[in-house]
Amino acid sequence: MSSSVIGQPVTRIDGRLKVTGHAPYGVEHPIQNVAYGVAVPSTIGNGRIVKIDSAEAEKMPGILAVLHHGNIKQLYRPAGSLEEMSRPGENRPPFEDEVVYYYGQFVALVVAETFEQAQDAASHVHVQYDAKRPLVRLDQAAIPNKPPDAQSSRGNAEAAFQQAPVKLDATYVTPVETHNPMEMHGTIAVWEGDKLTLYETSQGVVNHHNVASQVLGMPLESIHVISPFVGSGFGDKLFPWPHSWLAAVGAKHVKRPVKVAVPRTLMFTTVGHRPTVQQRVRLGATQDGKLVATMNDVLQHTSMVHDYLENCVDATSMLYSCANLNAMQHNVPLNVGTPTPMRGPGRTPALFAIESAMDELAVKLNVDPLELRVRNYAEKDESSGKPWSSKHLREAYQQGADRFGWSKRNPKVGSMKKGNEILGWGMATCTWPCHQAGADVRVRLLADGTAQASCATQDIGTGTYTVFAEIVADKTGVPVDKVKVALGDSSLPPGPTSGGSAATASVIPAISKATQDAIQAVLKAASKAPQFHDVDLKTLKMSQGRVHTADKPPDSGVPFQEILASQKLVGLDGFARTGRRHRSYPGDPGPEQQQDKYSIHSFGAHFCEVSFDPEIVRLRVTRWLSVIDGGRMINQKTARNQILGAVVMGIGMGMLEETVYDTRTGHPINNNFADYMVAVNADVPEIDVMFLDYPDTIINEYGARGIGEIGLTGCASALTSATYHATGVRVRELPIRIEKLLA
Ligand code: MOS
Numbered sequence: 001m002s003s004s005v006i007g008q009p010v011t012r013i014d015g016r017l018k019v020t021g022h023a024p025y026g027v028e029h030p031i032q033n034v035a036y037g038v039a040v041p042s043t044i045g046n047g048r049i050v051k052i053d054s055a056e057a058e059k060m061p062g063i064l065a066v067l068h069h070g071n072i073k074q075l076y077r078p079a080g081s082l083e084e085m086s087r088p089g090e091n092r093p094p095f096e097d098e099v100v101y102y103y104g105q106f107v108a109l110v111v112a113e114t115f116e117q118a119q120d121a122a123s124h125v126h127v128q129y130d131a132k133r134p135l136v137r138l139d140q141a142a143i144p145n146k147p148p149d150a151q152s153s154r155g156n157a158e159a160a161f162q163q164a165p166v167k168l169d170a171t172y173v174t175p176v177e178t179h180n181p182m183e184m185h186g187t188i189a190v191w192e193g194d195k196l197t198l199y200e201t202s203q204g205v206v207n208h209h210n211v212a213s214q215v216l217g218m219p220l221e222s223i224h225v226i227s228p229f230v231g232s233g234f235g236d237k238l239f240p241w242p243h244s245w246l247a248a249v250g251a252k253h254v255k256r257p258v259k260v261a262v263p264r265t266l267m268f269t270t271v272g273h274r275p276t277v278q279q280r281v282r283l284g285a286t287q288d289g290k291l292v293a294t295m296n297d298v299l300q301h302t303s304m305v306h307d308y309l310e311n312c313v314d315a316t317s318m319l320y321s322c323a324n325l326n327a328m329q330h331n332v333p334l335n336v337g338t339p340t341p342m343r344g345p346g347r348t349p350a351l352f353a354i355e356s357a358m359d360e361l362a363v364k365l366n367v368d369p370l371e372l373r374v375r376n377y378a379e380k381d382e383s384s385g386k387p388w389s390s391k392h393l394r395e396a397y398q399q400g401a402d403r404f405g406w407s408k409r410n411p412k413v414g415s416m417k418k419g420n421e422i423l424g425w426g427m428a429t430c431t432w433p434c435h436q437a438g439a440d441v442r443v444r445l446l447a448d449g450t451a452q453a454s455c456a457t458q459d460i461g462t463g464t465y466t467v468f469a470e471i472v473a474d475k476t477g478v479p480v481d482k483v484k485v486a487l488g489d490s491s492l493p494p495g496p497t498s499g500g501s502a503a504t505a506s507v508i509p510a511i512s513k514a515t516q517d518a519i520q521a522v523l524k525a526a527s528k529a530p531q532f533h534d535v536d537l538k539t540l541k542m543s544q545g546r547v548h549t550a551d552k553p554p555d556s557g558v559p560f561q562e563i564l565a566s567q568k569l570v571g572l573d574g575f576a577r578t579g580r581r582h583r584s585y586p587g588d589p590g591p592e593q594q595q596d597k598y599s600i601h602s603f604g605a606h607f608c609e610v611s612f613d614p615e616i617v618r619l620r621v622t623r624w625l626s627v628i629d630g631g632r633m634i635n636q637k638t639a640r641n642q643i644l645g646a647v648v649m650g651i652g653m654g655m656l657e658e659t660v661y662d663t664r665t666g667h668p669i670n671n672n673f674a675d676y677m678v679a680v681n682a683d684v685p686e687i688d689v690m691f692l693d694y695p696d697t698i699i700n701e702y703g704a705r706g707i708g709e710i711g712l713t714g715c716a717s718a719l720t721s722a723t724y725h726a727t728g729v730r731v732r733e734l735p736i737r738i739e740k741l742l743a
Contacts, residue, residue, distance in 0.1 A: 045134025045666020104269025155324030164284025183231020235341030272340025381599030424726025440493030457495030463638030477545030518574025650715020
């Protein structure tokens, strides 16, 4: 494979637009005559609306409408299927009825000439409620008496645990975490006759399009979803949320474009969150540290209107070799907004528990925590019995340990000093499964020597535009900066959701095939061109941008643009459709069957150092190293950027983030950036990232598995383990707070 750009640190092709402010986010699209919608959130966490009195609001200046369940046409519940790309964030459409399931649920929408008028009037809509006390804490809910929502078992875990010479039994809790991307959610809805355009911020334009069609009861052809640039999405933008439908309904009602932006406070209720997860982990081991029993009893919350599963069973079942295992999970409905994926859903809380338990077991056994992982290394996926497609975790441990200086770690708690501070070193495994979805891609080669690629997938800030350009460049020889990429628009060929770290792995086969198809079209044209008039098409090739016969080097050939020009062609198209799991894309089954023989996962290891000042109980992260075995990196720069971002989130998860609800009302009391803290530069040390870069060709020809989420898994337990090493305090309930470290 000629690889001029693949694996290089290529600067993102949309970077200049972004840093100069020319890349419009959802609500920034310049739309004429736009009116402003401000949603009225419920101020109770459980109950019913008795009456909505909008008379005062309606008399206020600039008010165009006050909409609620009593005066809109009923919306429809969507099918809710991930496979068919018709999954909403929340099944219940807004304004379905008078029932209130959580604090912050939308109960009315005020539309006005200006944002300020709408906001002012929204506070004068008087809603009378019949309120009941909400249930908002997992630890106050009854354990459900129902079959588990997820389970994996092998051997006899209970018996093996009873007989194990060394036992660990501990419970770990990860709190609610709220999505806080830079760009908040928002929608502009524009009607032209019975056609609707939604300007969005979306991780899944095709999914959004499908759900809009179902919720609004409109044909797909009448809806256009546009989301060319996204100011990050970590799962919150995977599935559409109620404000999008309110914008559409509001705009129809006032016969003008309507913009509905979700303010930071409402990001804490109406666009999903990572649910609380409580895990009771039991590990049984032999004296020399071989796991003989693994149990994980998982409890998480969901909302009253939507079942969301934060699957911690899968990670538990595949991470280490253990003959006897039982992991099961129940979800419990609470009066909170609907949870949704947040970077590394399932694996991230699961690994906090499992990796913390491994560290605790290592302490019990007096074995080095890294050595304990190696002794329990899974040579295959024991949950499915399948071989790994590609796993180099042992090497990740080794390289990480060498680079970090792990052999210098004194295991004694509080023994490593630096001036007045105590150092703590911790490590943890990280992992994320590799998913792949189908994609349709169009590629065009043009007579001016440029190329175009288009697909309705989107770039959520990860570098998808650049990945498209790199693959086309690699196949055609057209320079990256001469490849124009169009994404984020439902009128383009359907593409996958940017979720599950799967976008790159999903689009590569389709980009590659579509590019080859376009090249084939050029070769066909060449075979009719004077330069190759008596040459058999089968012997023609295109490499480095030139058409030539296979027996001669590329520089003997003719630039493809000259072929197009000589045939008076503006451009030639290639198209490809690949399939995987989405039924809407029937593709060829070849790679699926090949892939189904393997368990395909990425792995890695985090190493971190904290420094603890016991005088003032100050804990700081001072060093971080992540070693990632994620297949081949298509772009070293954007890949590294993903791991850096994930580790920053991991530091936030470990030390700062927790959404707290008022148990009387269900109000998320820290719903702002002053009270809900995310990691900032002052919290983050220099982060060192190493990629092992072993191509995994089971997944695609370039061997790229995807790296958006893996970096966050394991982080929090590396941190709590380092904290234990420094302080002797084991934090099993995140985040690590000063008060938890006070002796
Ligand atoms: Mo990710 S949680 O699939 O955006």
